[in-house]
Amino acid sequence: MSQVAEGTDAPAADEEYGGLRLRNVTKSFGPFTAVDDLDLDVPRGAFFALLGPSGCGKTTTLRMVAGLETPTSGSITLAGQDITYAKPYRRPVNTVFQSYALFPHLDIHENVAFGLKRRKSRDVDNQVREMLELVELTSQARKKPTQLSGGQQQRVALARALINKPEVLLLDEPLGALDLKLRRSMQIELKRIQVDVGLTFIHVTHDQEEAMTMADTVAVMNAGVIEQMGAPADLYENPKSTFVANFLGQSNLIEGTITDRASDLVTVDMHGIGVSVPTGRSHTDGDRGWIGIRPEKVLIGEPGESLDAPGNTIPGGVLTDVSFVGVSTQYLVRMPWGQEIQVFEQNTGRRRLFRTGEQVELSWRPEYAFLLDHAQDASAGAQKADES
Amino acid sequence: MTRRKGLVGYLLLLPAAIWLGVFFVIPFYSLVATSLFDPSGSDVVGYEMTYHFANYADALREYWVPLVRALWYGALATFFCLILGYVLAYAIAFKAGRWKNLMLVLVIAPFFTSFLVRTLSWKLILADDGFVVNFLQFLHILGADGRLLATPVAVVAGLTYNFLPFMVLPLFASIDKIDPRLIEASSDLYANPVVGFFKVTWPLSLPGVVSGTLLTFIPAAGDFINVQLLGSPNQRMVGSVIQSLFTDANDYPAAAALSMILMILILVLVLFYVRRAGTEELL
Numbered sequence: 271m272s273q274v275a276e277g278t279d280a281p282a283a284d285e286e287y288g289g290l291r292l293r294n295v296t297k298s299f300g301p302f303t304a305v306d307d308l309d310l311d312v313p314r315g316a317f318f319a320l321l322g323p324s325g326c327g328k329t330t331t332l333r334m335v336a337g338l339e340t341p342t343s344g345s346i347t348l349a350g351q352d353i354t355y356a357k358p359y360r361r362p363v364n365t366v367f368q369s370y371a372l373f374p375h376l377d378i379h380e381n382v383a384f385g386l387k388r389r390k391s392r393d394v395d396n397q398v399r400e401m402l403e404l405v406e407l408t409s410q411a412r413k414k415p416t417q418l419s420g421g422q423q424q425r426v427a428l429a430r431a432l433i434n435k436p437e438v439l440l441l442d443e444p445l446g447a448l449d450l451k452l453r454r455s456m457q458i459e460l461k462r463i464q465v466d467v468g469l470t471f472i473h474v475t476h477d478q479e480e481a482m483t484m485a486d487t488v489a490v491m492n493a494g495v496i497e498q499m500g501a502p503a504d505l506y507e508n509p510k511s512t513f514v515a516n517f518l519g520q521s522n523l524i525e526g527t528i529t530d531r532a533s534d535l536v537t538v539d540m541h542g543i544g545v546s547v548p549t550g551r552s553h554t555d556g557d558r559g560w561i562g563i564r565p566e567k568v569l570i571g572e573p574g575e576s577l578d579a580p581g582n583t584i585p586g587g588v589l590t591d592v593s594f595v596g597v598s599t600q601y602l603v604r605m606p607w608g609q610e611i612q613v614f615e616q617n618t619g620r621r622r623l624f625r626t627g628e629q630v631e632l633s634w635r636p637e638y639a640f641l642l643d644h645a646q647d648a649s650a651g652a653q654k655a656d657e658s
Numbered sequence: 659m660t661r662r663k664g665l666v667g668y669l670l671l672l673p674a675a676i677w678l679g680v681f682f683v684i685p686f687y688s689l690v691a692t693s694l695f696d697p698s699g700s701d702v703v704g705y706e707m708t709y710h711f712a713n714y715a716d717a718l719r720e721y722w723v724p725l726v727r728a729l730w731y732g733a734l735a736t737f738f739c740l741i742l743g744y745v746l747a748y749a750i751a752f753k754a755g756r757w758k759n760l761m762l763v764l765v766i767a768p769f770f771t772s773f774l775v776r777t778l779s780w781k782l783i784l785a786d787d788g789f790v791v792n793f794l795q796f797l798h799i800l801g802a803d804g805r806l807l808a809t810p811v812a813v814v815a816g817l818t819y820n821f822l823p824f825m826v827l828p829l830f831a832s833i834d835k836i837d838p839r840l841i842e843a844s845s846d847l848y849a850n851p852v853v854g855f856f857k858v859t860w861p862l863s864l865p866g867v868v869s870g871t872l873l874t875f876i877p878a879a880g881d882f883i884n885v886q887l888l889g890s891p892n893q894r895m896v897g898s899v900i901q902s903l904f905t906d907a908n909d910y911p912a913a914a915a916l917s918m919i920l921m922i923l924i925l926v927l928v929l930f931y932v933r934r935a936g937t938e939e940l941l
Contacts, residue, residue: 359854384847
């Protein structure tokens with residue numbers, strides 16, 4: 271347990287920590303490192319989401335917690351117990367598999383009873399009946415998995431894991447196979463069940479919206495490391511890397527040179543226009559950086575029009591594209607330095623629609639902007655976000 | 659359109675129907691008829707059809723020992739094939755990786771040599787001064803004058819060897835189809851590897867177990883080559899009795915009646931077996 275040595279600032283020693291803790295966990299498959307020196311604390315009772323594009327190592331992390339993979343190095347403790355090398359059937363952890371992995375030769379009742387029977391639990395039938403009631407599958411108890419719809423199978427998989435009351439419930443993209451409408455209602459359902467039973471849920475997904483709506487803590491993973499971790503709103507409003515800025519929603523990233531660092535404000539020269547960012551939202555020590563601003567935080571107006579955004583005003587834009595979505599209008603504005611900036615304006619009815627080719631001025635409040643490390647790729651994470 | 663489709667269907671069935679008619683229905687009719695001929699006839703003076711059902715009783719009374727022995731040896735060989743074949747099929751399906759296809763070819767490879775030649779080579783392996791017997795004598799498992807040839811061990815070993823591929827192939831087909839994620843799921847749900855095998859892998863492989871045991875048991879119970887080459891008259895199985903009745907004794911009615919008895923017995927056993935396995939709800 272030499273890894274604990276660095277943990278003087280850790281909230282509790284491994285033996286006392288009640289949640290799930292990963293320390294310096296690395297998993298390599300030959301020359302490929304799937305998970306790279308990962309540290310993670312998941313408090314007891316949390317709904318925790320591991321979010322990232324496919325191949326980022328989130329499923330491998332989950333499988334190591336389940337015991338289906340063994341870490342190359344590092345340690346995993348759960349409720350004070352070292353479970354790094356414990357067999358999967360000896361850990362108080364259950365998984366809802368992406369493919370559901372329901373036993374085709376057993377009916378729904380037997381599938382749900384499987385874990386309890388292995389542990390010689392008493393009164394299995396009644397517990398199963400209660401669990402099937404919770405997931406509203408009582409009438410399907412004697413059917414075989416193949417006779418159920420995708421959404422029903424998903425609930426069986428959930429019930430089969432949940433009934434064991436594990437310390438940690440792992441969900442491996444459990445909603446990935448469902449259509450959008452069903453997925454939304456299952457998200458609400460899952461969240462409700464998690465609050466009801468009070469277990470720790472670790473939810474792996476590549477769907478940022480799913481992670482944000484369900485989890486109370488989200489860890490964004492990329493290339494085997496956690497880029498940023500926090501409450502969904504914090505991650506969205508104050509991303510610390512270009513990957514997070516692009517993967518969670520959309521961001522405009524504009525190159526700039528840092529001209530001044532005051533105690534509370536960083537001033538940046540953005541293609542000849544001075545803009546400022548609060549120090550707490552600056553995530554670079556370099557001379558150059560990316561100014562980030564979410565499209566819905568950018569205000570659009572006629573040249574010279576006074577907009578409610580003191581501080582940063584960027585003149586000289588030309589509208590190149592207008593898409594009227596209904597609830598909002600999406601503008602694409604070409605700036606004097608050639609870059610196109612996205613603007614979302616809510617359809618409040620109080621402002622007129624701008625037309626392609628019009629001269630416009632952009633503006634935003636400094637406290638909405640963020641400043642990122644210039645060494646990072648400005649398009650990192652962007653494509654994946656478009657796919658999902 | 660539908661009528662034309664129907665016609666095409668019947669045309670496609672025709673070759674198989676003709677084949678079955680010429681090579682199954684007619685010979686089968688002939689067998690049934692022969693089994694009811696008057697036993698006092700011979701192939702020289704000809705037989706008379708007297709519906710002599712006593713042929714069956716006579717055959718049973720006289721040959722019940724080789725009949726029971728055949729079923730017993732067949733069952734033993736099937737059992738050993740199942741154990742050996744299951745381990746092999748499991749290894750090929752789950753553990754062989756890129757050697758999978760090569761191992762399957764090796765399972766089938768013995769078929770490239772004649773059944774007879776392969777059984778004869780077992781005679782060499784199990785010979786009285788062969789290394790197997792010598793080694794077993796050295797270990798005092800066999801006495802100084804102990805032997806393997808002309809014993810039930812040799813016959814069952816020969817049967818097991820010869821019919822093993824018929825067990826391995828259907829077993830492999832079934833086991834290979836099992837999603838390894840189901841085994842992961844069982845271990846996630848507190849089943850240790852042994853329990854996981856009996857609760858998940860084994861039930862999912864039952865279709866292969868049923869077809870494999872049938873494909874092994876039916877020919878093994880009717881076999882006469884292994885007894886003839888590796889056994890002695892003490893191990894006579896019903897197959898060799900039928901064979902000698904037909905070719906040596908020329909007692910066609912008794913031979914036919916015994917064939918019918920063997921067939922009916924196996925049919926009843928198979929139906930019973932499939933019915934029982936069927937209640938386990940195969941996938």
